[in-house]
Amino acid sequence: MFDFLRRKLLGHSGGRSRSEQARPGVQLLASVLVCFPEIEAVSYDPREGMLTMDFVVRVQLPPAEIEAFAAFLAESIETFHVLEESLATAMDFSYEQHEGLTILHLARRMDELSERELSLTMQLLTERFGEKLLVDTHGAETLDAEFRMLQHETLERMLVAVREIPLRDRLVGIRERDQVVVYNR
Template sequence: MDFRYKGKGDVTHSVSLLISILIRYPEVAKINFDPDRQVLRFTFIYSRVLSEAEINALREKILSSIEVYNLLENKQPQVINLDYKISENLTMIEIQRDVDTLVQEEIALMVELFQQYINKNLVTEEHDQLVDEDLVVQEELIEHMLESVKTKSENKRLYAFREEGRVLVFNK
């Protein structure tokens, strides 16, 4: 998978984090980083329009699972939100999480929950599957970059998404 960074300066930890998440998890359609709020916004795309009842059921399942995970890990997240937007025949579901309490395992949990609840209708880009060793390396890189973003004050609003086998990152 190829990637492009459309911004000024070096590839920062936050840019590397977004790239690694999109490479590791093809189920994540796009990801944004808001440095002011220290929040990551993960967007998943469902290939049809969900009803209000389906959205509410999905919201309850996803958010309660994330809350239970954090309770078991003895963490108190500052931001856990799920929002959605309907566009044409798609439902875009966005999860917002603060980077201070987010860990790689929780990202894996989010992706797994989406796979379980909206499995065959989850839009994902087909690409060469990473071998197990590459998956572990990407997961370790995500964890390392998350820790770096937590300790460094980066002030670039970033937006990353996939397009035709490439990961594109923009500095807003």
């Protein structure tokens, strides 16, 4: 109520602190990881406006198979957006291979994402890679059904909110045993 006095007397600008500004982004990335145990890590780059999700497949996939899946995923996301009467303007798909593992990186524009698109993506990954896809055993499927539904609704509201007030901080979220950790880079 007396913020104007506090600013005048104490010299505070009255603006939100850097940690308060980052909080919505931290909550968003944490929600993505809680809702989708298939995602091993997630990062957001405000310069590009892209949310990058990392998935681990427990085999070394042939490059032709990865490229075929990337094309299928791109077509599926584009079709989803046509049906939703929206646009999917940018998608980047890359991968890296390590001994016995393939890490898939999917980057999507944050302002185009929805919880439904993320759910579709997880379904396509699960159908394609099955048991080979690394899924956190402490993930959303082990949560109470009501809590899981609430998390998905919260995620959708947060994705809509970042369209109106874009995130300014570069953030990274990872899984660490049975926890989700999000930090500002």
